[in-house]
Amino acid sequence: MSDSDSDANAGEQLTVVLPDGSELAVDDGATVEDCAYEIGPGLGSDTVAGKLDGDLVAKEAPAYDGAELEIITEGSDESLRVMRHSASHCLAQAVERLYDEETVKLAIGPPTDEGFYYDFDNLDIDESDLRDLEAEIEEIIAADYEIEREDVSIEEAEERLADEPYKLELLEELADDGQQVTFYKQGEWEDLCAGPHVESTGEIGVVKLLEIAGAYWRGDEENEMQTRIYGTAFEDESDLEDFIERKEEAEKRDHRKIGSEMNLFSIQDVTGPGLPLYHPPGKTVLKELEDFVEDLNQDAGYDYVETPHVFKTDLWHRSGHYENYADDMFIFDVGDDEFGLKPMNCPGHAAIFQDQSWSYRDLPIRYAENGKVYRKEQRGELSGLSRVWAFTIDDGHLFIRPDQIEQEVEEIMDMITDVLETFDLEYEMALATRPEKSVGSDDIWEHAEEQLENVLEKRNLEYEVEEGDGAFYGPKIDFAFEDAIGRAWDGPTVQLDFNMPDRFDLSYVGEDNEEHEPVMIHRALYGSYERFFMMLIEHYEGRFPLWLAPEQVRVLPISDANLGYAHRVANEFDDFRAEVDGRDSTLERKIRAAHDDRVPYQIIVGDNEEEAGNISVRDRFEDQEYDVEIAAFRSHLEGEVDEQRTEPDFLQD
Known part of the structure; x- marks a missing residue:
């Protein structure tokens, strides 16, 4: 670069947007930490990490023009996540100290909502070894190693990782972007990592290793099974003790344990993973849940329909599921035709609506179905009734005129709150907007999101906006509720869809005798019977209310x-x-x-x-x-x- 170019760049600036909506101008090339110091020296010195457009990044990460910037300081949930990420590095360092470094291969070690984990290959270990690992981690923390970030070229990274096949695989993906990568070093140990991390191992509070499990590399059951060590970290001992107490309470309420004790359900090898069998007591509870929803549907004017478990994939191409959901579907050939187990009920309901001619006077049309659907979750992700291959949605789909949107959404929300209040569940709402992988035009999405927002605002409801968390076909209002021990669960939803009616050429004859396209609404009052049943088992610890109890x-x-x-x-x-x-x-x-x-x-x-x-x-x-x-x-x-x-x-x- 010439001297004149350097002088020109020295005066260039970029602008970041702060959480209060104000703008901050900083020199081009400024890092997150530099921005914090521009706001104030105290904030700069307290900076742990930052968020750029919602992504957690290291404080050394460069800001860019127009980015929404949030500074992360100690005491926040995000700073705890940073500390846990550093704790996962201490775990990997301890493993390589206590076991054969040349044999054990490192995979990944991210933070999680409750702690962290690290995956290893060729590690022969059991639960009895965790105490020794914890002791080694404590020594690493006590040594207070500086955690140093280093930017290196792809070529140099390949040399450093020559004996780490899983890291090299990750590096290949980064190399496609032609960028530099970052390493973090503490003492004698280093790891390929994007960060962020605390400044030294001494800033990590208390660490507890929890359990050992198997995990497929990249979550793909076709890959190698690795050893995953789970742990958690907190600022102080009292927070850790509270966590352990909550964990023990959750284990006591585990629906798999209670389900076996009460003969509610089983998942057997003979059926395959993620395919629950409901025993008479369990089906009794489910039948009561079904009857409750059917009464609500009947009062709200829904007609029950039924669709098959299998459709030709022509339907899924038409609905958009094939291009957006094929990896999660069970697909097979019968003769010259390709079929798929249905991952959702909505295309079948759209096909039923399409089979008739409708007038504006007929709308709204409301269909309901307790429809079994199938999702090809990875085997390692399956867990009791919480993640399964086959589950049943208390599905409802409405076909309405645009002028009926507000009233119908409000009535659905009343049904959902009726369900949640019946079980005395505290809940929160969120407006989920367009995801990156979606169908439909910008105008359609903006209009749909605006309609749902209007309903929430009109009712003066508190809600969060979850950017990019909508369904691929439309935005939605999601309800999340808390169980008896304070855990949050995803549950009911109401989703607005302007896309599927267009894909299926759905229409009705309007008052002007012209054809018009209806709006489609997707809704579920429980979410799915399996997950809601699972939550109820744990919420009540198997002690169901009288009306639900298998034996009263x-x-x-x-x-x-x-x-x-x-x-x-x-x-x-x-x-x-x-x-x-x-x-x-x-x-x-x-x-x-x-x-x-x-x-x-x-x-x-x-x-x-x-x-x-x-x-x-x-x-x-x-x-x-x-x-x-x-x-x-x-x-x-x-x-x-x-x-x-x-x-x-x-x-x-």
């Missing part, structure tokens, strides 16, 4: 002499799911068994009850009332079920 009442005869009366009492509750425990066992063992089986109510009958013609009632809180009239208890159960109360409350009346 268990009658316990004190002795065999009372068995006949126990059955007569059970017959008085034939409108409920009532069983008699007629085993030759003590009353104490029967009570304990009913409690362990999470039955909401126990009816205890002995000589006194039989002589008086009444019952004793015990609830799951181990409260008991004597001399209860059968008719009075039955009347209470009817009210508790009809009102869908979340807890048994007979003995709290």
